[in-house]
Amino acid sequence: MFSRNVAERFTTLLPGPESPSGNHPQILTLSWFRQLLDAFLYCEAEFKALLLSTRPPLDRLVLDLLDRSVKALDVFNAVTNALDLMHHWQKLAQIAVSALLQSPVGEGQVRRARRALDTLIASMSFDDKDTAGGGGHGKWAERTRRLGGALASRDRGGVGSLRSLSWSAAKQVQGMLAAPKGGEAGGMATPVYIMNTMLVFAAWALVAAVPCQERHGLATNFHIPRSLQPMMVLQERIGEEVKRKEKKGNPGLMDELQKMEAAAHSLVDFADGFVFPLEDGRAEEMAKQVEELAQICHKMEEGLGPLQNLVREVFHRIVKSRGEILDVFDKSSATVQY
Template sequence: MPSTENQGFSLSFSSFGRSIFGVGQEQVHSVEASNESDSCNLELGSFQKRVTDRFQDLSVASDEQFLSIDWIQKLLGAFICCQEEFRAILLNNKEQVTKPPLDRMISEFFERSVKALDICNASRDGIEKIRTWQKHLEIVFCALGSSKRALTEGHFRRARKALMDLALAMLDEKESGSVFSQRNRSFGRHNSGKDHHSSSGHSRSHSWSVSRSWSAAKQLQSIANNLVPPRATEVAATSGLATPVYTMNCILLIVLWTPCCSHSLSG
């Protein structure tokens, strides 16, 4: 059912998108007006229009569609398309990429992209945990769910063990030790001493390690820090290329903002 909270997220997404892409279009059009024959400016204007069209389509989703799986898939598809087109723009303007102030802007975009990996890894980590919990529940269902056979003590023992492993996996790490080592034991894989990570200061998931105080919201704020539209002088100095760099920063922020919204709604 739609909620006022969901409506709030949808409205903020729509207004956020309009403010971002409206600024970008005005800047690109101002450059085009001063030099209409420049093919680079035409390329940038076309890119900006495609970006606007894609996100306008996303912003008019109904409350039921907003943040649904289909909507998120469409969002990721739009991001990938924009990313590929942005990459092509940079490749077509290699001589500008290494010149200031564009080199600084692109470097900041890459830094934000690296920070974005933490949020992506956190989302993947959460999905992996849910899959682990699902496996434990499937064990319980297989042990106790059949009405065509008599239940034995072995079935109850298997179900009880799966439920205990599930309870351990769902506890906070500082209370239950390593969640993933518990998961491995429940599926018959025993960690050796050198593989067991017992550090009290970090959570460990494969190659990803962050402080317990790490927060997706704080990371998102860090990515958003100092993200302001380029000045007219910067747009002119970069032959308009500052605009797609700013646009891609905003698109990255929107895509990362989505899992945080989904978590808030589900919580």
């Protein structure tokens, strides 16, 4: 039953004709990730109720899940930082939009927009492959400070602190990708296995989408049970995007980030050739590009806050559930260790 419910939830996340609903979601968007985390929270609550009501002798399997959940907490921590950085990118893009919406557009407005866009592009084009070393991490921390980020000093609440010099989002996810134990055992071992897989998938997809520290080299394939066919389809689609767009300086696969980067480059090209007064054709072209960037800013302004709240909710749900499960199993089995 649990496996079927998870599959049904993930079926609603499928893009294109695979989705049973009339509204086919576009993957790797802010709204899609909110749906993904909503599905995760729903299934996690069902799993915990099932596990705590059954209380089977699954010490080894449960400990494997709890160990994986600790790694996931670090990943969600890094994702929260990444969403903070995306907030700053949205503000920079909005500065450029506001400047270029002035009428008439003069050299002063274009210079202001160009400064904001140059800062935006430079920040989005960091080489996350280099952040494994001290120099790369220094660039990461310096970027957050330059953009007005409190990220370098943020540790309250357990969410949002910067990683250590050697921390790597890709390696952290890689450490979660080993096939969970108990996949073929049946019984209550199967829900534990599925919960493990769901946790890995959510962490993997988020790291692929947002500018996490050292994301380069992220794996594109890991084992998903056949009972979760919709998740297998999503893994394949996202994996294709990882392979296709993995390049030096890629800010992440989030659709809004990809479009923001393209629009910013296009407007910088416009600024390079700016001559006052604008000819009608150039003015129309600029207005169209500014409108595209304005729409992206609006989507990010509306979507980043709710997504960040969901990431925090998942983080704290994992912490709470882990404590409850440990408490129950510690009382019932002397082999369970904190």
